[in-house]
Amino acid sequence: MSATVPMSVWNNVRKYFKESLDDRYDLQDVIRYKNPMDSYLYMVIAKHKNYPAIKASIGCGPWVVWTTWNESTQSLNGGHYDIKTYEDALSICEERRK
Known part of the structure; x- marks a missing residue:
């Protein structure tokens, strides 16, 4: 999934995290949609900065995928939360791109 994403998109997502999500997440990846008609749509993978230990103790994880950044x-x-690994998060994106 190595299509280059403009830095302006990365910066806009970071700004959104800071202003709308109380800066709770570290942005890890921004992924383009496959269809050229969806050139304004992206998927976002992030990691929760202070993931609750109680959730981790029951097998959940700090990774998050949003399947639509417009x-x-x-x-x-399109948030998917409590994902255990980055690889699991990435597989959600890969499935969405098919």
Whole structure:
């Protein structure tokens, strides 16, 4: 999934995290949609900065995937939370891109 994502998109997602999500997540990856008609849509992978130990103790993980970052509206949707590994998060994105 190595299509280059503009730095402006990365910066807009970081700004959104800071302003709308109380800076709770570390941005790890931004991934383009496969279809060229969806050039304004991206998927976002992040890691929760202070993941609750109680959730980890029951087998959950700190990774999060949002399957839709809309660059034109600067909005984030389709959250998948409590993912155990980055690889698991990435597989959600890979499945979405098919």
